[in-house]
Amino acid sequence: MKSDKMRKLSSYPVEGKFGKYGGRFVPEILMSAIKELEEAYVEAREDPSFKKQLKYYLSEYAGRPTPLYYAENFTRKLGGAKIYLKREDLAHGGAHKINNTLGQALLAKRMGKTRVIAETGAGQHGVATAMACAALGLKAEVYMGAEDMKRQRLNVFRMRLLNAEVHPVESGSKTLKDSINEAMRDWVTNLKSTYYLIGSVVGPHPYPMMVRDFQSVIGCELREQFLQKEQRLPDALVACVGGGSNAIGTFYPFEDCPEVQLYGVEAAGQGIESGKHSASLGAGAEGVFHGMLTYVLQDNEGQILNTHSVSAGLDYPGVGPEHSFLKTLQRAEYATATDEEAVNAFCTLSREEGIVPALESAHALAFAMKLAPKMRRDQAIVVTLSGRGDKDVEVVADFLGVKI
Amino acid sequence: MSRISKVFQSLKAQGEGALVGYVTAGDPEPKLTPIIAEALVKGGVDILELGIPFSDPIADGPTIQAASVRALQAGTTPKMVLEMVGEIKNQRDVPVAILTYYNPVFRMGLDKFFGLAKSSGVDGVIVADLPVEEAADYKEAAETCGVDTIFLAAPSTSAARLQRIVESTSGFLYLVSHFGVTGEQAAMEHSTIQLIQRVLPVTRGRVPLAVGFGISKPEHVKAVIGAGADGAIVGSAFVNIVSRCRSNVHQMLNEIEKTACKLKESAKQHNA
Numbered sequence: 001m002k003s004d005k006m007r008k009l010s011s012y013p014v015e016g017k018f019g020k021y022g023g024r025f026v027p028e029i030l031m032s033a034i035k036e037l038e039e040a041y042v043e044a045r046e047d048p049s050f051k052k053q054l055k056y057y058l059s060e061y062a063g064r065p066t067p068l069y070y071a072e073n074f075t076r077k078l079g080g081a082k083i084y085l086k087r088e089d090l091a092h093g094g095a096h097k098i099n100n101t102l103g104q105a106l107l108a109k110r111m112g113k114t115r116v117i118a119e120t121g122a123g124q125h126g127v128a129t130a131m132a133c134a135a136l137g138l139k140a141e142v143y144m145g146a147e148d149m150k151r152q153r154l155n156v157f158r159m160r161l162l163n164a165e166v167h168p169v170e171s172g173s174k175t176l177k178d179s180i181n182e183a184m185r186d187w188v189t190n191l192k193s194t195y196y197l198i199g200s201v202v203g204p205h206p207y208p209m210m211v212r213d214f215q216s217v218i219g220c221e222l223r224e225q226f227l228q229k230e231q232r233l234p235d236a237l238v239a240c241v242g243g244g245s246n247a248i249g250t251f252y253p254f255e256d257c258p259e260v261q262l263y264g265v266e267a268a269g270q271g272i273e274s275g276k277h278s279a280s281l282g283a284g285a286e287g288v289f290h291g292m293l294t295y296v297l298q299d300n301e302g303q304i305l306n307t308h309s310v311s312a313g314l315d316y317p318g319v320g321p322e323h324s325f326l327k328t329l330q331r332a333e334y335a336t337a338t339d340e341e342a343v344n345a346f347c348t349l350s351r352e353e354g355i356v357p358a359l360e361s362a363h364a365l366a367f368a369m370k371l372a373p374k375m376r377r378d379q380a381i382v383v384t385l386s387g388r389g390d391k392d393v394e395v396v397a398d399f400l401g402v403k404i
Numbered sequence: 405m406s407r408i409s410k411v412f413q414s415l416k417a418q419g420e421g422a423l424v425g426y427v428t429a430g431d432p433e434p435k436l437t438p439i440i441a442e443a444l445v446k447g448g449v450d451i452l453e454l455g456i457p458f459s460d461p462i463a464d465g466p467t468i469q470a471a472s473v474r475a476l477q478a479g480t481t482p483k484m485v486l487e488m489v490g491e492i493k494n495q496r497d498v499p500v501a502i503l504t505y506y507n508p509v510f511r512m513g514l515d516k517f518f519g520l521a522k523s524s525g526v527d528g529v530i531v532a533d534l535p536v537e538e539a540a541d542y543k544e545a546a547e548t549c550g551v552d553t554i555f556l557a558a559p560s561t562s563a564a565r566l567q568r569i570v571e572s573t574s575g576f577l578y579l580v581s582h583f584g585v586t587g588e589q590a591a592m593e594h595s596t597i598q599l600i601q602r603v604l605p606v607t608r609g610r611v612p613l614a615v616g617f618g619i620s621k622p623e624h625v626k627a628v629i630g631a632g633a634d635g636a637i638v639g640s641a642f643v644n645i646v647s648r649c650r651s652n653v654h655q656m657l658n659e660i661e662k663t664a665c666k667l668k669e670s671a672k673q674h675n676a
Contacts, residue, residue: 027463188583302510
């Protein structure tokens, strides 16, 4: 066996773990289901017909590949490294989420499952799940915190239009973490018929690996596109981190290229010191939550804390175990951006480039705005624009005190 | 042999099944837990199971979720729960198992957790989200302190896994009766009886078998003991009494004792 020092980072997880992170911390009743899922996924991954099917849907349905756009005005304004944007906002549904939901929905169908359940925070993953299920003829049911349903009324209606059933979650803080709890409770009750389609690189093994694989289409495409434009690899990659799926999808094909700096940006909300944030890697501690060992925002007694961010998609107290691993190895650096910095970046990109970014992605942009001026003009940063910001216009207006 | 196993054994010798009674510790407030425990034992509970409240109890239905919220709001901590066990043990010589999710244990640290468990007299620990695959360090720490590690088996558990779980468990095997979360049920599923019959040949002669999740009525207890299980675990039925009577402690204790008494009667009568 290879020693761990020799092992390529991209060869993880090993037996369901990224170093010590990850694992399968779930009730016994779920063990058979996650093992069945792992077997089915590993088999599908090697099957040319599955790959062909996924490729077909990614290009013909989701509109891939998404462009890698040189943001010239934004670059000029910052006066440093060149900034490229990986335009996941142009994927079907307006976010990277569809890459994962198509992959998992195809897998669900292959496994003979008739019913798909999912959790959603802001509603983006719920919408992407509803789309993939509608396209593939599966029944989708989405758990969403009652509090989130109020904040994101439009996405609730969108999901229903897409033929999904939306179940309000009234337990706990009535937000994303509680909808995951509720989806898991549904899953243990309806194990045989139901496929649980997790929306990020979180949960028990094999989810963090599988979702990463489906999202790594982002990094694979951008690598090729960048090579074509610049005949080399980028100097830095920047992506926002909630659960961390667009970031891992961006980083994964570069994990074993040490010359490429990897930056994940978490939500500092109203500031780390305020306690109102979602920076699990920046301010959390190791813990076991939602089936995985990872960095978790928790109190001294191990109770999971409520989080805050102006962007609902980053509002999660855990983080994908592969990020915890990359942090510990110092292979990736994790920074934060506050609500205010994110809103500022949101407005700046809209003004300079005519691109309205999702508030989640605006966190990555806010960090890039600090990083670029410190780098040389012949260097380049790729920022993953994980989604478009139409959904956030109301929230931003409200934040700026503008009545619409 | 552990105290928990001994209780099962001596009850079996008398032709009785064991009644394991669960409440969430600290619900509705920490100072009431030892009094509630006393009522459970007085009514006939043979083994006490105390839950450490957790913010995200994914294996629990609405009843125990609500109890966890109340207990946390009342300021209950894992350390307080372990210390309560000491207090209960001063009143009554009853085996106590702690039920928890893994994060509070992980956060405290395995050695500290089991050190405190041992000094408080905890007899066994059940962790709802810790399958045998992830439990090597946990099991070692528990064994060092002489505390039973009670593992769960479920209807979805394969024959091969069941073997492994039975080898790892001590005190008893906690069998989850049906696909689902904890909570009272009007009627028990028939598949529960078949499940018990599937598991019994593996546990017999090695470790006692107790059945929980949805076991809330005397007839459920009678059915699982009648099917050959060594014990029945009742949780949500007691937690519902705590919830309903939380403004009238006298009535709460009365009802808990009466309910425990009826359930225990059914655990005795399986051969009749």
